[in-house]
Structure formats: structure tokens, C-alpha cells
Amino acid sequence: MSSIIFHIDNGIAKIQFNRPDKLNSFNREMALLLQHYLDESASLKEVRCVLITGIGKGFCSGQDLAEVIDPNGPGMDKILSEHFNPIIKKIRNIPKPVVAAVNGVAAGAGANIALACDIVVATASASFIQAFSKIGLIPDSGGTYTLPRLIGLQRASALMMLGDKVSAQEAFQMGMIYKVFDNENFEGETTSLLNQLAILPTKALAYIKHALNRSYSNNMEEQLQLEDDYQQKAAATADFKEGVAAFLEKRLPQFKGE
Numbered sequence: 213m214s215s216i217i218f219h220i221d222n223g224i225a226k227i228q229f230n231r232p233d234k235l236n237s238f239n240r241e242m243a244l245l246l247q248h249y250l251d252e253s254a255s256l257k258e259v260r261c262v263l264i265t266g267i268g269k270g271f272c273s274g275q276d277l278a279e280v281i282d283p284n285g286p287g288m289d290k291i292l293s294e295h296f297n298p299i300i301k302k303i304r305n306i307p308k309p310v311v312a313a314v315n316g317v318a319a320g321a322g323a324n325i326a327l328a329c330d331i332v333v334a335t336a337s338a339s340f341i342q343a344f345s346k347i348g349l350i351p352d353s354g355g356t357y358t359l360p361r362l363i364g365l366q367r368a369s370a371l372m373m374l375g376d377k378v379s380a381q382e383a384f385q386m387g388m389i390y391k392v393f394d395n396e397n398f399e400g401e402t403t404s405l406l407n408q409l410a411i412l413p414t415k416a417l418a419y420i421k422h423a424l425n426r427s428y429s430n431n432m433e434e435q436l437q438l439e440d441d442y443q444q445k446a447a448a449t450a451d452f453k454e455g456v457a458a459f460l461e462k463r464l465p466q467f468k469g470e
């Protein structure tokens with residue numbers, strides 16, 4: 213059985229981690245498959261947004277440690293350079309919104325993959341753990357970059373050094389994630405969010421994403437220029453013309469992602 217299940221439904225590319233007996237921990241096959249499906253989602257015009265979630269009780273518990281200590285395994289260098297680093301780059305650069313639906317524990321690299329997504333929602337029973345220090349490692353998968361920008365240096369330092377378990381509600385309250393849904397409403401609320409993204413102007417959403425990426429390193433003048441550049445591109449899209457026409461005609465727009 214494949215370690216990832218992938219299918220497209222109504223403009224939504226659904227990527228489901230499928231190693232439930234291992235709490236969806238990553239091995240090489242799973243990491244390379246995730247990269248493949250992210251590339252496929254980026255290239256297919258019919259895909260308007262992407263969902264990443266887990267099957268079973270966990271979202272993702274990070275790297276499968278059995279593979280790390282396997283003398284015939286890829287080794288730590290390849291695990292970072294060929295697995296997790298490319299995954300984070302692809303999530304941040306895919307020109308479509310990526311939603312992480314955290315259905316259970318998200319630990320280690322699993323937590324940081326979720327936090328690299330554009331929108332993170334979680335079920336009420338989910339949790340987030342920067343588990344690295346517990347085994348003598350440092351956070352990877354972009355965690356030292358992403359987490360302090362979400363919740364501030366003090367909280368990020370404490371969570372990474374102490375390895376505290378953070379509940380979904382706590383993660384929401386500190387600004388780590390977008391929303392928490394009750395367990396019984398999680399799937400329906402997540403689907404509603406994805407359906408909304410899938411009918412929005414896809415190119416405009418991509419420009420928003422790219423502008424936010426650049427905002428981490430630009431000064432104000434550079435960011436204003438970037439906004440100018442992307443706004444010109446957005447104004448040249450068919451969806452902008454449709455949006456203006458729909459506004460003037462007092463009707464709902466029919467965006468095509470063009």
C-alpha cells in the first residue's frame with residue numbers, strides 16, 4: 213500500500229499521509245512521493261488548492277527514526293537535503309494555497325511541515341510538538357525560521373528547547389495556526405474552507421503567497437515595489453476582469469484561475 217494517497221476532487225489536490233501504524237512518520241519513499249505529488253499539483257491547471265493531512269490518529273510524527281539509525285539508510289544528510297528541505301521549498305513555492313489539516317499529533321518535522329503551509333487548521337484533539345531536543349537534535353524542516361515568525365522568539369525558544377506538547381487550542385491562541393474545529397466537524401469545516409479556496413482567483417492567491425514569502429527579507433520600499441509588480445500582474449488576469457464585471461453587475465464572480 214502506498215505511503216501517500218493522492219487524488220483530485222473539484223479542484224482540490226488531496227495528499228494524505230498513509231502510514232497510520234507509524235503515526236505517518238516519514239521514510240524515504242514517503243518523502244519522495246510527497247515531493248512528486250506537490251510537483252504534480254503545481255503543474256495541473258485543474259488543481260486550485262492543495263490539502264495535506266494524515267490518515268489514522270496522527271498527522272505526522274516526523275522522521276521514522278528506524279530509518280535514521282539504519283546503516284543502509286539514507287543518513288541524516290540525505291534526509292535533510294533530499295527529503296525535508298525540498299518539501300518545505302515546494303510547499304512555499306507552489307503557486308497555489310496549501311492547507312494543512314492536522315488531524316492528530318504533529319511532531320518534529322511533521323509539525324514544521326504543517327506550519328510551512330499557507331493555512332493550518334486542526335481538530336480539537338490535535339497537538340504540536342517540537343520533539344527534537346528530546347533526542348538530542350535541533351528543529352529542522354524550516355522550524356527555526358517559521359515558528360518564531362508565527363509566535364515570537366521567546367515562545368519558539370521555549371517550545372523548541374523544552375519540547376512541550378502544545379494543544380490545538382493553545383496553538384490557536386498563540387497564533388501558530390488559523391483555526392481549530394471540533395472533532396466531529398473537522399472534516400466538513402476543512403472541506404468548506406478548501407471549496408472556498410478552489411473557487412477564488414488562483415493567480416491572485418499565488419501572488420499573495422509570493423509577496424508574503426518575500427516580506428521576510430524585504431524592507432518597506434522593496435515590498436512596496438513588489439506589491440506594485442504583482443498588482444500589475446494580477447490586474448492583467450482574466451479573473452480580475454471577471455471580478456470587476458461581477459461587482460458592477462451585482463452577481464457572484466465565476467473565477468477560472470486564469
